[in-house]
Amino acid sequence: MDVVDRLREVLPDDVVVTAPDRTEGYRYDRAMFCPAGVPAAVVLPRTTDQVATTLRIASQTGTPxxxxxxxxxLSGAANAVDGGLVLGTERMNRVLxxxxxxxxVVVQPGIFNADLSRAVAARGLFYPPDPSSWEFCSIGGNLSTNSGGLCCVKYGVTTDYVLGLEVxxxxxxxxxTGRRTVKGVAGYDLTKLIVGSEGTLGVITEATLALRPESARPHTVAALFASTAAAAQAVSDVVAAGLVPxxxxxxxxxxxxxxxxxLHQDLPLDCEAMLLAQSDLGGDAGRAEVARIAALATQAGATDVIEADDPAEGELLMAARRCVLLAFEALGTTMIDDVCVPRSRLAELMDGVAKVARETGLTIGVPGHAGDGNMHPTVVFDAADPEQARRAQWSFDEIMRLGLDLGGTITGEHGVGVLKKEWLAREIGPVSLNLHREVKRAFDPQGILNPGKVF
Incomplete structure (x- = not known):
């Protein structure tokens, strides 16, 4: 009896999906240029017991x-492998x-980031990690890649809010793992080890997350610059001034x-860079922080500074930032870098990417989290054109190399997946890579969990 038959014997009828027209949609994540296999089945559990049953049978049969x-x-970490199982957590989407x-808050992994944020906001609370994809990314995925988001400059990344996990x-x-208390140092910190492990160590089925008090409605400022160097200088000046937007x-x-x-909107098209900042201090303190940021931007060479007093105007500006990935996807296939560099090297990274774009003739956009140096250079190309695909891959590699040369890292929040496996080995070196493999073996001796990903 094969793995699919065994699963069907013990799981509800609608949990094990094998129809090709349905499984096709589960083969890929949004990394458009990463290889993906054809799974034997997609398993869509609703409970931890169903996940445990699936993994127990997979372990007994040696099924990936x-x-x-x-x-x-955005790195291919969730792409299917031939003959394996895809274990999707989309039905485990409740606030517990x-x-x-x-x-x-205690949640299941399939809940969308935005839905969690709204649920806790209704109780006067705030969950800070908010990737640009917050309307359609799940908390389980955020945990698996240790996502950051737009507010991480002040509030940190996902791991900073994880108290405990069920895995x-x-x-x-x-x-x-972990606990519900504010403090706790009993034993190794397995919680932080699992966060960011991209599904290679276990399947997260529940998370206990820390919250903050609800923040004030933010004040927004946008500054336009004639050069990336001037914009990067403004970022450095804001940080050096001790401001924490x-x-x-x-x-x-x-x-x-x-x-x-x-968006079919009028945005400033006659500039080389736009810096967006918000203050959630509220009232006069928020207005004062935004005014100080505006003054520093002007001092750094901003050609125009727009302070959005109207919350709707601020949301309009933020919508432009949040939709960038979708906007580039509308232009063609995308290959997205996720390099993070010291803030003082931001201009060098952006100028280096512009040089790569000129050399290849491809569109390469560079949005990102300026406050922590985590940038998302996005290469746009026609995947059906072999020459463009070759130039896109070369561009991606050159940007990876540039990020490391500037003292940075190959990924700040998207993870390694299959897209950056080679570059992980270059960044961390053989001693660390071997230790990664030993940790993996301790959790997963047969190597059935997400094989071929990360390393």
């Missing part, structure tokens, strides 16, 4: 399992508990043009 969230990832007294191991055993984002000219076309 690819954990999958909302398929919004909101505890205002202890400022925490099903490759054997089918259920592991609970709740958001500090940047868009280059290609990003602005793409977003304007996608």
């Amino acid at each position: 399992v690819v954990p999958q969230g909302a398929r919004s990832g 508990e909101i505890d205002p007294a202890n400022r925490l 099903v191991l490759a054997s089918g055993e259920v592991l609970r 709740s958001l500090l984002e940047i868009m280059d000219a290609a990003s602005i043009v793409a977003s304007a076309a996608y």
Whole structure:
């Protein structure tokens, strides 16, 4: 009896999906240029017990399992492998508990980031990590790649809010990590080890997340620059002045043009870069912080500074930043870098990417989180044209190399997946890579969890 028959014997009829017209949509995440296999089945559990049953049978039969969230990832980490199982968590999408007294929430992994944020906001609480894809990315995926988002300059990334996890191991055993208390140092920190592990160590089935008090409605400022160097100088000046805005984002000219076309909105098209900042201090303090950022931007050479007093105007500007990925996808196939460099090297990164774009003749946009140096150079090309595909791959590699040369890292929040496996080895070196493999073997001796990903 094969793995699919065994699963069908013990799981509800609608949990194990094999119809090709349905499984096709589960083969890929949003990394358009990464290879993907054809799974034997897609398993869509509703409970931890169903996940455990699936992994127990997969372990007994030696069947590969690819954990999958909302398929919004950008590195191919959720792509299917031939003959394996895709274990999708989309039906495990409930908020299990909101505890205002202890400022925490317990959720299943399939809930979308935006839905979680709205649920806790209704109780006067705030979950800060907010990737640009927050309307269609799941918390499980955020945990698996340790996502950051637009507010990370002030509030940190996903791992900073994870108190504890429920994780099903490759054997089918259920592991609970962490705690519900504010502090706790008993044993190794397995919670932080699993966050960012891209489904290679276990399948997250529940997360206990820390919350903050609700923040004030933000004040927004946009500054336009004739050069990326001037925009980068403004970022450095804001940080050096001791200001901690709740958001500090940047868009280059290609990003602005793409977003304007996608949204059918009038955005400033006669600049080389736009810096977006917000303060959520509220009231006079928020207005004062935005005014100080505006003054520093002007001092750094901004050609125009727009302070959005109307919240709707601020949301309009933020919509342009949030839609950049979709805007580039509307232009062609995308290959997205995720390099993070020291903030002082931001201009060098952006200028280096512009040089690569000139050399290849491809559109390469550079939006990103200026406040922490995590940029998302996006190569746009025609995948049906072999020459463009070759130039796109060369561009991607050159940007990876540039990021490392500037003292940065190959990924700030998107993960390694299959897209950056070669570059992970270059960044961390053989000693660290071997230790990664030993940790993997301790959790997953047979190597059935997300094989071929990360390393």
